[in-house]
Amino acid sequence: MPENKPLDILKGALLLEHRGKALYSSVAESSKVESVKELFNMLVREEEKHIKMLSKQYSRLVKGESFDISDLDKERSSTLEAIITEKIVEDVTGAEYEAAVISAALEFEKNAVQYYSEHAASAESEEEKKLFDWLTDWEKNHMLMLARVDNELKEKIWYDNQFWPLD
Numbered sequence: 001m002p003e004n005k006p007l008d009i010l011k012g013a014l015l016l017e018h019r020g021k022a023l024y025s026s027v028a029e030s031s032k033v034e035s036v037k038e039l040f041n042m043l044v045r046e047e048e049k050h051i052k053m054l055s056k057q058y059s060r061l062v063k064g065e066s067f068d069i070s071d072l073d074k075e076r077s078s079t080l081e082a083i084i085t086e087k088i089v090e091d092v093t094g095a096e097y098e099a100a101v102i103s104a105a106l107e108f109e110k111n112a113v114q115y116y117s118e119h120a121a122s123a124e125s126e127e128e129k130k131l132f133d134w135l136t137d138w139e140k141n142h143m144l145m146l147a148r149v150d151n152e153l154k155e156k157i158w159y160d161n162q163f164w165p166l167d
Contacts (some may be wrong), residue, residue, distance in 0.1 A: 005124065006061055007058065009119050010057055010058045010061065012115065013050075014051065014055065016111075016112055016115060020047045020108055021044055021047035021048065023105065024044045024047060024105065027105070028041045030097075033091045033092055034091070035087035035091050035092075036102075040101075043105070053071075053131075053135075057131060066125065067127035067128050067131055068127070069130050072134045089153060092153060102146055102153065105146050106150050109139055113139045113140050116132045116139060119132045120132035120133045
């Protein structure tokens with residue numbers, strides 16, 4: 001079977017999104033902290049949107065059709081971030097399970113940003129580039145939100161435990 005670079009990239013992207021959804025679903029189900037559940041349920045819903053978009057593109061390419069990015073503008077990232085971030089930092093201590101999974105999710109999102117940005121740069125068509133730029137931007141929003149929570153949790157534990165240099 002001949003290599004089809006866009007199809008192979010979409011397969012990798014779908015795998016990435018399904019793994020993210022599985023991780024985020026697991027955290028949402030197992031966390032005892034309501035604000036963390038809310039954050040990860042929101043991330044699950046967003047990964048589902050990515051899976052839907054990527055599946056549509058994959059189906060089109062298998063049929064010999066081109067990318068269809070006409071509905072990219074209809075999808076927007078969630079705006080719960082400011083409310084959730086403050087509540088999570090209030091509810092979570094730095095050594096808890098929730099803090100660890102937030103850090104792991106941040107790394108996962110960094111990998112997604114890298115994957116999508118690399119494939120946007122090597123896209124074979126303008127539509128493919130726009131799709132991967134769109135996904136890069138969306139994953140960057142997730143990454144920045146998680147980085148903010150992660151950093152604030154670190155600051156909290158440093159402050160609570162007086163982890164700063166002595167004079």
